Amino acid sequence: MKTLATLEPLTARLLEIQRITSAASVLSWDQETYMPPKGGEARAEQIATLQGLAHERLVSPDLERELTQWIDPATGLIIETPGDAWDEPSRSLLREVWRDFSRAKKLPSAFVKRLSRECSLAQQIWAEARRKSDFGMFLPCLRTVVALKREEAGYLGYTASPYDALLDFYEPGSTAAALKPLFDQLKARLVPLLTRVMASSVKIDDSVLFKSYDTARQLEFGRLVLTAMGYDFARGRLDLSAHPFTTSFHPTDVRVTTRVYEKELPVCLFSCIHEGGHALYDQGLDPRHYGTPLGEPLSLGIHESQSRLWENCVGRSRPFWRFFYPLLQQTFPEQLGGVELEQFYAAINRAKPSLIRVEADELTYNLHIMLRFEIEQDLIEGRVQVEDLPVLWNQKMQDYLGIAPETDADGVLQDVHWSLGSFGYFPTYTLGNLYAVQFYDQARLEIPDLDAQIEAGQLIGLRRWLEQNIHRWGRMFTPDHLVQRVTGKRLSPEPFLAYLERKYGELYKL
Structure with a gap:
């Protein structure tokens, strides 16, 4: 029976791609927490470059050759014979890599870079527009992003609705x-x-x-609850952001953010528990x-089930x-x-x-x-x-x-x-x-x-x-x-x- 050891050349390539993606995630986390206000345009280019590079590696001929040794590209089915089958972890890995590869292959690298760049810029404009409560400030960016997402759905293809092509990325098989x-x-x-x-x-x-x-005491209580939940601060940290989120670069580096208001006790408290569930x-x-x-x-x-269960x-x-x-x-x-x-x-x-x-x-x-x-x-x-x-x-x-x-x-x-x-x-x-x-x-x-x-x-x-x-x-x-x-x-x-x-x-x- 074939095991994961057979797939080591493939998984080595996947590991390189993940490291690039994780580096982009670090830049995105910094963008939403500590980046100075004028760093936005340069940061958008940095993230776009890394996301584009990860995409190019994923759809590269080298990775495709590794993958199609074990997957029939015409049908997407795993190649095996009754006397030479794969174990369950290997079958699952091949199934999911083929899913990711097939989806990515439909998207031109130039489009991936452009989408990443525009979304990075849009996030920064959104944060300012939200502070000023001015939708008109955000409107041009959102118009661009929506057009790009419609374009993405066109590349990916769909049966009933272009929305299904986007939904499938987050919840596989859902429509x-x-x-x-x-x-x-x-x-x-x-x-x-x-x-x-x-x-x-x-x-x-x-x-x-x-x-x-007191906001500092609210944060300390949030840390206390996160610790009790089993969140490992040696492998994570708690910071502030405009919109609470969790980001992971590796199981040894998983970070959560919250927001805290002096006169709204539940905001910090429950966002800490919620994001802790994700983490x-x-x-x-x-x-x-x-x-x-x-x-x-x-x-x-x-993923959301974990945050809502805890919260x-x-x-x-x-x-x-x-x-x-x-x-x-x-x-x-x-x-x-x-x-x-x-x-x-x-x-x-x-x-x-x-x-x-x-x-x-x-x-x-x-x-x-x-x-x-x-x-x-x-x-x-x-x-x-x-x-x-x-x-x-x-x-x-x-x-x-x-x-x-x-x-x-x-x-x-x-x-x-x-x-x-x-x-x-x-x-x-x-x-x-x-x-x-x-x-x-x-x-x-x-x-x-x-x-x-x-x-x-x-x-x-x-x-x-x-x-x-x-x-x-x-x-x-x-x-x-x-x-x-x-x-x-x-x-x-x-x-x-x-x-x-x-x-x-x-x-x-x-």
Whole structure:
């Protein structure tokens, strides 16, 4: 039987490509954290050069020769005979490398460089436009990026929608047509639940979360929780950015960012937990497979499941706060000393329509995603134009959540994704929510005392379970295969909806 050792010449080439990509990622991380304001244009060229070089290496004749020894280029099928088969890791690696190669081969290197350059510049303009709440400043850049993403979809090819070609990059095998009934199912249960919550006689006061909280102490508490989760600061760091994110250069170097507001305690706290979930996934990948698909996260939906599991299933639970709330009270005695645990628990789980996606409660969060999914699909398919976005955004916010932003910063400019060209990314957030609850339900079945462990501040048992069942496998399995392997069932919205109905039914006495 053939093993990974047979593929060493191929994996050596992949490792070189990954090192180039990681170097570009370092520059991107610096761009969003410490780069001086006037470094943007030069940085865009640096990143574009590295991304272009990585793309050229991936589609090079040398790598193609290595790959097509084992893959039939006409069919994409692995070449093997009954007496000379591949083991499962090798089959998975070949399948995923062929997927990456085939996709990259369709994109001209000059286009890849141009797209990288324009997105790097657009991100910098977006950050300034968001600060000034001026969509007009960002409009020319976004118009360029949207045109390039439409062009990219054309290169890649598609059957039903150009949007599918972009979505497939983030969630392999997913399509807009498959997502729509899933979103419809969620909307059919979430909207009536939200209506019942808003009509409830229970009125939760969350004003305690919006007192004055020292920002340095907020950051220190975030570090404390990250450490308890198992995030290894010897292999990572915590910094500030306009939009919280996690970036990984290697399992030994995985960095998270947060943002902190003096009078909004949940922002720093929950973004630390959320990004920590992402970071644990990246730190949990097998470093022996670095540079190959077996050392990479499976999909954005699976990645998001890890952040949402930690942020919501754990970080907004009673067991978690039975341990951490006394520590938070010690950190902020003046603000929280006289506030009971149940009052704090209710405050951090209060459901109310809000303007900002990353600060939305679990009940309304997916409505924010549906809005973005519909808008970006319409953009890529040409049904709406970029200049229409502020009005369209506000209309959909009013329709879905009953509120509309008064500024571009709180509306169409709030997310970094479109400046980065990440069209097709947003639906993975909802998929992540569904995966998260299904995985967490399984973890509780397999670790019967999990609630007790969390209540004692022992979070490592859960981290190890996630590492063993999800993180260490990289892209060995498809998303569908992984969720069935871990939970014994296909992905379903039912566990997520049951979780929300149970939680909010109890909070609001429905």
